[in-house]
Amino acid sequence: MDYIFENTDRVRDYECDLQGIVNNANYQHYLEHSRHLYISSRGVNFVQLHNEGIDVVVARFEIAYKSPLRPDDEYVCRLKPEKEGVRYVFHQVIFRKSDGALCVRARVDCAATVNGRLVASHPLLDSLLS
Numbered sequence: 089m090d091y092i093f094e095n096t097d098r099v100r101d102y103e104c105d106l107q108g109i110v111n112n113a114n115y116q117h118y119l120e121h122s123r124h125l126y127i128s129s130r131g132v133n134f135v136q137l138h139n140e141g142i143d144v145v146v147a148r149f150e151i152a153y154k155s156p157l158r159p160d161d162e163y164v165c166r167l168k169p170e171k172e173g174v175r176y177v178f179h180q181v182i183f184r185k186s187d188g189a190l191c192v193r194a195r196v197d198c199a200a201t202v203n204g205r206l207v208a209s210h211p212l213l214d215s216l217l218s
Contacts, residue, residue: 089168089179089181090168091166091167091168091179091181092167092168092169093122093125093126093129093166093167093168094122094164094165094166094167095121095122095125095126095164095165096162096163096164096165096185097118097121097162097163097165098160098161098162098163099157099158099159099160099161099162099163100159101159101160104158104159108158108159109156109157109158110156110157110158112153115151115153115182115191115192115194116149116151118163118165118182118192119151119165119178119180119182119192119194119196121165122165122166122167122180123167123178123180123196126167126169126216127216130215130216132212132216137212141202141203141204142200142201142202142210142212142213143200143201144176144198144199144200144213145198145199145200145201146196146197146198147175147197147198147199148195148196148197149194149195149196149197150194150195150196151192151193151194152192152193152194153191153192154189154190154191154192154193155184155189155190155191156191157182157184157191161184161185161186162184162185162186163182163183163184163185163191164182164183164185165180165181165182166180166181166182166183167179167180167181168180169216169217170217171209171214171217172197173208174199174200174206174207174208174209175197175198175199176197176198176199176200176213176216176217177195177196177197177198178194178195178196178198179194179195180192180193180194180195180196181193181194200213
């Protein structure tokens, strides 16, 4: 897949569970942070969108855990957005930087609302896909 955005980060020790691996819920935080960084990189402020009555919310989340991350591991999160019907879909992966191992593959389906009403499309949001 041709990913159009990536960011690098590092696992913090408090994100890990007793087994010494990243707790599964934290991967959702990593993926969300990456989506927000992507939106910001396109000159769109997530808080400003909300203040203008435009909200993008997660409607469905699919994640496949492949290889665990551990404390201090650096990782790369990549994404590719696309439009499917009324949904904005983010295809995302997380790779461990040291060996390139695939850690997570995810699909995040989002819906957009304007002033609380579901919309099939919005020009500003559509511009994030190009």
